[in-house]
Each structure stands twice: as C-alpha cells, then as structure tokens.
Amino acid sequence: MAENEDILTPAEMRKWLTDEIRDRKREHELREKEATEFVTAYEEGKITPSEADERFYEHSKRWGEAFKGYLSTTEGLSDEEVLRRYEAQLKRYGEGRSSREFSR
Secondary structure (H helix, E strand, O other), rough: OOOOOOOOOOHHEEEEEEHHHHHHHHHHHHHHHHHHHHHHHHHHHOOOHHHHHHHHHHHHHHOOOOOOOOOOOOOOOOOOHHHHHHHHHHHHHHOOOOOOOOOO
C-alpha cells in the first residue's frame, strides 16, 4: 500500500478495475441468459403464467430491477448526461437503498 494504508496503489487500483470489468461482464451474461431462458420458455408455452411470474420475481430479486427508461433513449447523449440520468434514478429510489432490492 501507499504511505497511507487506506489508499490503493496504482497497481492495486488497476487490479481492482480489471476484476470489476471481468465480474460485471460475467454478471451481465448470467443475467441476460437467465432472463432469456424464462421469457423464451413462457413464449413457447413451456411454463405457465404463474411460473413465468415467479421466475420474473426471482430474477428481479436476484439481479435488481433495472431502472426504467434512463438508458433506453441514450443515443446521441454524452457520457455525462447518461451518468446524470443514472444518478437521478438512484436518488429517485433512495440513497443507500440496495440496487438489488425489489418488491412486488
């Protein structure tokens, strides 16, 4: 660690970034795969509406509910505007509230 034990060194911060990117990509892959599987099964009549609803609920509980709309219309927006919208959604749902919280 650097002279202040609480501050990450550049190498430690780079490792954190590498791990963060890897983990978020894998998380996204799993989230998308899970959602695709139960939606496709529902569309094809392989699961009942109740089963689809339960799987939707479990998916939302596990991964958190996506903030609706803040990224759906970002074409042509700057990174700063996308981040501003994201932060507005965080405030809307309450500071300190887990992004994984979901209630029916």
